[in-house]
Every structure is written in structure tokens, then in C-alpha cells.
Amino acid sequence: MPFELDDRITINTPEGIAVDIVIAGIGSRLSARLIDSLVQVAASLALFPIAALLNDSGGFLVAVAFLYTFVVIFLYDPLFEVFNQGRTPGKAATGIRVVDRDGRPVGFVPSAIRNVVRIADFLPTGYLAGFVAMMATQHAQRLGDMAAGTYVIRDRHAAEHEQVNLAAARATVPPAEVANWDVSGITPEEITMIRAFLARRTTLPAHARWQLGVDLAKLLAPKVTGIPSTSHPEYLLEGILVAKERRT
Numbered sequence: 001m002p003f004e005l006d007d008r009i010t011i012n013t014p015e016g017i018a019v020d021i022v023i024a025g026i027g028s029r030l031s032a033r034l035i036d037s038l039v040q041v042a043a044s045l046a047l048f049p050i051a052a053l054l055n056d057s058g059g060f061l062v063a064v065a066f067l068y069t070f071v072v073i074f075l076y077d078p079l080f081e082v083f084n085q086g087r088t089p090g091k092a093a094t095g096i097r098v099v100d101r102d103g104r105p106v107g108f109v110p111s112a113i114r115n116v117v118r119i120a121d122f123l124p125t126g127y128l129a130g131f132v133a134m135m136a137t138q139h140a141q142r143l144g145d146m147a148a149g150t151y152v153i154r155d156r157h158a159a160e161h162e163q164v165n166l167a168a169a170r171a172t173v174p175p176a177e178v179a180n181w182d183v184s185g186i187t188p189e190e191i192t193m194i195r196a197f198l199a200r201r202t203t204l205p206a207h208a209r210w211q212l213g214v215d216l217a218k219l220l221a222p223k224v225t226g227i228p229s230t231s232h233p234e235y236l237l238e239g240i241l242v243a244k245e246r247r248t
Contacts, residue, residue: 035090
């Protein structure tokens with residue numbers, strides 16, 4: 001199946017909820033790689049004036065240079081991807097991020113795998129193997145992505161929701177505000193589903209968190225009466241949980 005510019009994939013989360021994500025285009029991925037490569041080159045070149053100032057005739061500076069180069073080349077991507085929600089500086093600039101096969105932030109091991117296999121993606125020259133793999137695979141996965149079980153997805157469309165979602169994550173709906181909600185139609189299984197989402201929401205990528213909240217709210221809102229029409233999806237879910245707890 002040929003790769004499309006707006007390729008979408010449905011991921012089933014551990015909670016059993018399907019989430020649609022948009023796969024990043026090849027152009028944005030190559031642009032991100034170019035930016036990251038320039039950052040790495042600049043970081044490597046920064047060592048030369050420091051070395052000239054130190055003028056070390058022994059082997060200590062050489063050892064430090066090798067260690068520094070290793071970190072810049074091999075740990076640059078994993079450290080940024082793990083500690084910056086799947087975004088290197090290049091990915092952040094182009095609005096994309098790396099996620100695992102469940103749509104969650106990528107961990108260190110899969111990030112390390114995808115970036116070690118990048119060596120093969122560069123063969124025989126100029127990122128050719130990686131480019132061919134992205135063109136040939138259904139969801140633009142290079143060899144490293146296939147080995148690590150990761151996807152690179154578009155991230156910009158989630159930015160407008162991120163701040164309001166983070167604020168909602170800290171909110172607790174007062175019981176008095178849901179006193180008139182009739183939640184008798186909500187089943188125990190649905191309450192379990194709400195609890196699972198609320199427990200994991202701060203660990204989800206912003207786009208996945210927003211989409212999950214909206215989907216759950218659309219599913220459950222018709223079963224509840226007394227909900228304000230302008231309720232935020234997560235306010236609605238928290239409210240259902242609080243109202244249910246009041247009646248137990």
C-alpha cells in the first residue's frame with residue numbers, strides 16, 4: 001500500500017479504546033533529521049575551541065573527546081525522545097514525535113534500538129535505506145522503527161489542547177456540582193474504563209489524551225442527564241465518577 005501524505009492509523013490502547021493518530025510525512029521526518037544532524041555537528045564542533053584552550057598533550061582530552069562524541073552521536077536521540085515526550089529538537093521544530101505501538105511515549109530501550117538501527121538506515125549512503133523503507137512500508141516506518149515497534153506521528157494539532165488538558169488533569173469536580181446528575185445508566189465496566197483513563201491520562205501524549213477523552217465523553221454522555229452542555233470531556237468523566245461514588 002503506498003504511503004499517503006495524511007496517513008492515519010488506529011491504535012488500540014491497553015484500555016481497549018481505539019485512537020486515530022496521523023503518521024508523520026516523509027518530508028517532515030527528513031527535515032527533522034537534517035535539523036538534528038546540524039545540532040549534533042554544532043555540538044561536536046564546539047569541542048574544538050575548548051580543546052585548543054586546554055592544550056592537553058596527554059590522553060585525557062582524547063578520552064573525553066571520544067566520550068563526548070559518543071554521547072552526541074548515539075545518545076542524542078534516545079535522551080531527547082525519552083525525556084521530551086518523543087521529541088528531539090528537530091522533531092519539535094517540525095511538529096512530530098515518536099510513540100510506541102500503543103501510542104504511548106517511547107521508552108529508552110525501543111528508542112535506543114531505533115537509533116542504533118539508524119546506522120543501517122544510512123546505508124549505502126545518504127539515508128537511502130531508511131528512505132526506501134519509509135516509502136515501501138504502510139506507515140512510513142524506517143528500519144529502526146520496524147525493529148523497535150515505533151511510529152513517528154504528527155504532533156502540532158494537539159498543541160491547542162495541551163494547556164487545557166493539563167489544567168483539567170489537576171481538577172477535582174466538587175460533589176455538589178454533580179448532585180443532580182443521573183448516572184444510573186453507567187455500568188461498572190464503564191466506571192472501570194473511566195478510572196483507567198484518568199489514571200493514565202497524564203502519561204499519554206497530548207493528542208492521544210484529548211482523543212481518548214472526547215471518545216469516552218461521546219460514548220457516556222448520552223447515558224447521563226443533568227450534564228452542562230459546555231462540559232469539558234475530562235470534567236464530564238470526572239463528574240461521572242464522583243457522582244457514581246456518591247451513590248455507592
